[in-house]
Amino acid sequence: GAVVSQHPSWVICKSGTSVKIECRSLDFQATTMFWYRQFPKQSLMLMATSNEGSKATYEQGVEKDKFLINHASLTLSTLTVTSAHPEDSSFYICSAIRLSLGNEQFFGPGTRLTVL
Amino acid sequence: GDSVTQMEGPVTLSEEAFLTINCTYTATGYPSLFWYVQYPGEGLQLLLKATKADDKGSNKGFEATYRKETTSFHLEKGSVQVSDSAVYFCALRDSWGKLQFGAGTQVVVTP
Numbered sequence: 258g259a260v261v262s263q264h265p266s267w268v269i270c271k272s273g274t275s276v277k278i279e280c281r282s283l284d285f286q287a288t289t290m291f292w293y294r295q296f297p298k299q300s301l302m303l304m305a306t307s308n309e310g311s312k313a314t315y316e317q318g319v320e321k322d323k324f325l326i327n328h329a330s331l332t333l334s335t336l337t338v339t340s341a342h343p344e345d346s347s348f349y350i351c352s353a354i355r356l357s358l359g360n361e362q363f364f365g366p367g368t369r370l371t372v373l
Numbered sequence: 374g375d376s377v378t379q380m381e382g383p384v385t386l387s388e389e390a391f392l393t394i395n396c397t398y399t400a401t402g403y404p405s406l407f408w409y410v411q412y413p414g415e416g417l418q419l420l421l422k423a424t425k426a427d428d429k430g431s432n433k434g435f436e437a438t439y440r441k442e443t444t445s446f447h448l449e450k451g452s453v454q455v456s457d458s459a460v461y462f463c464a465l466r467d468s469w470g471k472l473q474f475g476a477g478t479q480v481v482v483t484p
Binding site: 300301354362364366367 | 394409412414415416417418419450462470471474475476479
């Protein structure tokens, strides 16, 4: 199946700093990627839809100035958590749509962010 | 809006037991329905799906049938193995193409 990678797999940072998370589709091109947030023992919450070459579309309640998304190429989307605070600590998961497989979403392994 | 409700876990079973995880949905129109599995330390993987009423999705011994009349998509497996221990998510794809997930059900299978 299609492979989606995320980097880093885990990161610890100090409060007030910014953290960038990369999401790559390794063997296919993805015009659309999604970013989710998962709290412990809870479901995935869609944060935003990332479209290659255009601005991301954010879900209601998600601060676009805090969670910056850039989809600069057909295989890479990045999520930058700006001025991170402890409440931003979470598991961030991306997914990419593979059009040739019926628009199925393929998920990355996730990135664990801990803000001290 | 569209939503998915699934039974809470954890569900603890002995090996070779029968597994059922209930999932019901609320949606406008006729969404596609999915079950995803998340093994410890890994990303979500598509387990099975159904795109229209009465469709049955199946994979790795798991089955789920799209029931429009009861708005349900229950997951079943006749004989679970220790390797089936994971978190299972029911999801629907709404009219915008976005996935809406249930809260997830942790399944623990003991030898």
